[in-house]
Amino acid sequence: MAVATLGADWALDWMQRSAKAVNENRDELIRLDRAIGDGDHGDNLDRGFRAAIDDLVTASPDGPGEVFKLVAMSLMSKVGGAAGPLYGSVFLKGSKAVDGNGELDGTGLAEMLAASLAGLQARGKATTGEKTMVDAWTPAVEAAKAAAAEGKAPAEVLRAAAAAAAEGSDATIPMVATKGRASYLGERSAGHRDPGSQSTALILAAAAEAAESLG
């Protein structure tokens, strides 16, 4: 039976799994970004998550809130590109949503993800349908909220979010970009998956796996 709340261990494991997933999918993310952007998304995130993991190892964060804050700072100071400040906001706002350094139950997770999305949108000013990572985050947050409202366990909430993010990413394929570098292509951006939506799906899948591995 799944654990009822997630703490610092889960948060650390999530980040480690994210770093691994990004690293394994580095070339794929580069390929996606090359089609409608400048081809550096895989490199940016790989560098950023490596730096974050290094920082996490030297610091000893007490709870998930501190983990996310450290990750946010690493991403913002090491990544650059659009992904740096955007994922930086995601984790910074997420960290603030974690009450103290408390553990997160299903509802807490859904609230944290909602805060992350709000941070992303405050920074990037994008809404759904603009072919950005917002198109993965928005359905993920909705799915997490629905699962939490049904009283699902944290691992299930995260799995629902991850599945919705993946679908959301699929849905970016036919879209015409109106934000970010891909928007410079206009109609020619249609027919390609948005790289940021794909990295979002990878990162949320890592969150679910980390929770599931707790049993």
Added chain:
Amino acid sequence: MAVATLGADWALDWMQRSAKAVNENRDELIRLDRAIGDGDHGDNLDRGFRAAIDDLVTASPDGPGEVFKLVAMSLMSKVGGAAGPLYGSVFLKGSKAVDGNGELDGTGLAEMLAASLAGLQARGKATTGEKTMVDAWTPAVEAAKAAAAEGKAPAEVLRAAAAAAAEGSDATIPMVATKGRASYLGERSAGHRDPGSQSTALILAAAAEAAESLG
């Protein structure tokens, strides 16, 4: 039976056939020069002979001496590279060897070719065995002299010269260059035909054909 002397018509026809041969072998000469030089020999000579033909058409040279002098001036002023001044000297000294604007018999041809070779060597300071066009001209002159001494007709003298030039060019293949651009390669120049010896063989073959076409 072959004609006994060659005049302006032959000289003009020679130059036209030379221009054609160089043009048809332009890529081959480029390829040879690329292996041990800078790849422009075909382009240099093609440009030079085109210019020479243009100049010949507007001028109306009275005899072979005038034809060769005009060609020498065109090559020297239009070609550049090593081939420009070298072939320039060849035709300039050749033109001076033609008595007045007289017709050339076998002996006259052999003398003219000998003067050409002397001009080439005065300019380029190369001797045989240095992997240059001198290695084609030297046997050509010897063969022409021998044929003339045997009283051969002009066409036969030139055919002998052309055959010897072709053999002389073959002989450059194993040589190590010690003059011209190929000398910068040292030992690595061995195993490749010298492009200038090849163009010499083409030009002397054109001389023989022009004579043979007179019947």
Added chain:
Amino acid sequence: MKKIINQPEDSLAEFMRGFSKAYHDVVALHDEPLHFARAGGATSGKVGVISGGGSGHEPLGGGYVGVGMLDAAAPGQYFSSPTPGQIHAATASAHGGAGVLHVVLNYTGDVLNFESGAELAEMDDIEVSTVILDDDVAVEDSTFTAGRRAVAGSIVAMKVIGAAAERGDDLAKVTEIAKKTNDAMATMGLALTPCIVPTQGEPSFDLGPDELELGIGVHGEPGVRRVSMMPADDITDALLDAVVKDLELSSGEDVLLFINGLGATPLSEQYIMYNRASDQLEAMGVNITRSLVGNYFTSLEMAGASLTVMRLDDDLTSLFDAPVHTAGWRAGM
């Protein structure tokens, strides 16, 4: 990947170290956070001018830092914008007490990171003003996109803006000139072959052996139209038409004509474009009073070029002519 590098991930650091040693009389390399500043430090009482962006657009990075141009620059990773920390540090290095202008190239990443960098600088009580450059007409300006991109014209903008700061204009005035400069120019480019970012190891895009791409982005972002190879005159006309239309140029006007090479295109090909464009502009009655041709904003070893036209008045002309001493642009001193 055939490149003169050691470990791909060390390339940037090694290049920057070599650069700063070779040009130690002009620029200083600062670490943690990484940025370039003038060797002499900030000029007291002068408006500071900084820029920044992804590396690989040579000689940008430190190449335009020096008297008459930038006070500092924040170089990101290859083709990736610098971080807020770098921008903050560059701003502090450039601050001579009269505020700092951020010259930002219009890419989402650059804009976001410069916004955060400006916030950090303002927390230090440095007055920051921002101009966003977007000279590329290949991408239609529309409220439905992130706007137009910034390409080679940016370098001329940095030159003109730097000269205004150097002559003592205040922050408001320098900002105004910066906006005017951006409005006065339009650029469009093309690429024939891609480049390889060392840390990516693969070509930034694929083009057939007989294809070229019009309106290419300087990071290899796809352009407007992929077409079969055409003669230089046709290529030039396609670029010039778009630029002239955007600027609504008319007979009797004075302009700068600027051909920029993307890296692997010989100068001779750039001058062939210049030759055509100048004939066409003259035929329209436009006066080319200033010219610039060369690799001023590359995409590593991409083959291709861009064409920029900038409308000139007396003030912009004298700012363009003002002395400048940087690694990448030197004149009059």
Added chain:
Amino acid sequence: MKKIINQPEDSLAEFMRGFSKAYHDVVALHDEPLHFARAGGATSGKVGVISGGGSGHEPLGGGYVGVGMLDAAAPGQYFSSPTPGQIHAATASAHGGAGVLHVVLNYTGDVLNFESGAELAEMDDIEVSTVILDDDVAVEDSTFTAGRRAVAGSIVAMKVIGAAAERGDDLAKVTEIAKKTNDAMATMGLALTPCIVPTQGEPSFDLGPDELELGIGVHGEPGVRRVSMMPADDITDALLDAVVKDLELSSGEDVLLFINGLGATPLSEQYIMYNRASDQLEAMGVNITRSLVGNYFTSLEMAGASLTVMRLDDDLTSLFDAPVHTAGWRAGM
């Protein structure tokens, strides 16, 4: 052949026309015979300095004509020396009454054509002196070859020689400085990819996807050794070793370190070489008192670079530092 050209055989003329329009304040293009001269004409009483050689080594041709460098230049076809007529005309344009120095790059074609050009000029009663440059150590100097080749160091030689003429040295003295300059320098280069001469339409040589060629000639003449790709540090060490050995450099000496790009090699890669070479020279106790990095002598769009070291004394240093205003090199004015 992907190039921004029209008809291949028109490329040179179109490029030169574009170039001379863009730089009409510095150089003038003269036709029949084709050559470039300073826009203001010869300087009365000054020794004239001319050079010439095949086109494609950009920005050579007209790019180094101007105050502080050349008075005139005779550009040949791509990679083919100019004709005696061009050299004669360039000599006449450069003659200010104090004689003219021919700065000749050591290739048989160049030497032969300059000899004839000098003869023609002397028939006009112009005193001509000649220096033959041969900085390339890749090719062993030996009485059995046509000697060493002239490569990138030639540009530094032209700068130094031009400065000596500009300060008023007479023909004998300028010639002496020219010879001393040539003796003080050594260069070696490498190539990663060939270039395509427009009129040839094919790569100048073939190299495997994982090969490089050490000691390559600037026209694509085969080099010393074809080897597998190596790290930048190893490449740099190989070039530097040959150069240091040739110059018999020793600790405590002052030198110029010059990295030259052949066309398609990004500046960042050139600075990676600079970074390594400067560390190595410093470790030997050699002082790098002057630096130069960039595309000063290209082979069209060849990828590759060369490394030049020049021993400096006070006089050569001040000539290197003297003001210069040409399209390709500008400083101090």
